[in-house]
Amino acid sequence: MYSNTAQDIGQFVKGKIAELLFEMMMREDTSRTFTVIPFGYEKTTPELAQYRELIKNYDTLEVIKRSPDYILIKNDKTKVYFVEVKYRRRMSNINKRGLLESSQKVSQHWKDTWYFVATQDGFYFDSGKEVIKNNGKMMSLDEKIISPEIQKKYLAVLKEFIRVETKI
Numbered sequence: 001m002y003s004n005t006a007q008d009i010g011q012f013v014k015g016k017i018a019e020l021l022f023e024m025m026m027r028e029d030t031s032r033t034f035t036v037i038p039f040g041y042e043k044t045t046p047e048l049a050q051y052r053e054l055i056k057n058y059d060t061l062e063v064i065k066r067s068p069d070y071i072l073i074k075n076d077k078t079k080v081y082f083v084e085v086k087y088r089r090r091m092s093n094i095n096k097r098g099l100l101e102s103s104q105k106v107s108q109h110w111k112d113t114w115y116f117v118a119t120q121d122g123f124y125f126d127s128g129k130e131v132i133k134n135n136g137k138m139m140s141l142d143e144k145i146i147s148p149e150i151q152k153k154y155l156a157v158l159k160e161f162i163r164v165e166t167k168i
Contacts, residue, residue, distance in 0.1 A: 018087035018118040040069040082113040096136030103128040
């Protein structure tokens with residue numbers, strides 16, 4: 001999955017924190033708009049994640065490997081959303097380019113995937129189609145989806161667990 005360098009392990013942990021915060025925020029939504037289902041291949045098929053270097057039919061593995069992290073089912077059962085979760089320190093031009101590339105790859109197999117990005121400045125949420133159309137630019141998480149109070153609380157948690165050192 002990741003090499004054992006401190007940097008790779010740190011990136012993995014930051015991504016898991018972002019996933020957990022996303023899930024908790026969605027579950028805390030007072031209107032209970034969505035049912036949240038963990039979905040990514042690390043969760044649904046951990047053996048594939050563990051032994052991916054050994055698997056020979058790479059094309060099949062690639063489809064599974066690119067599976068989004070969550071499924072959201074609207075509680076009235078009218079819509080289903082796939083959501084890919086990312087952590088980025090800031091929404092910089094480099095990160096926008098990376099989100100564009102990621103959304104292009106994921107959309108090859110998982111059309112209509114949405115993206116949630118946790119940053120030190122706030123949360124972003126947008127459809128993969130919009131991310132592609134806008135060259136990686138994303139909309140802030142709409143307060144109609146998650147209230148500003150809940151977002152503020154979880155941003156404080158994110159900052160507590162993912163500290164950014166400032167240069168003097």
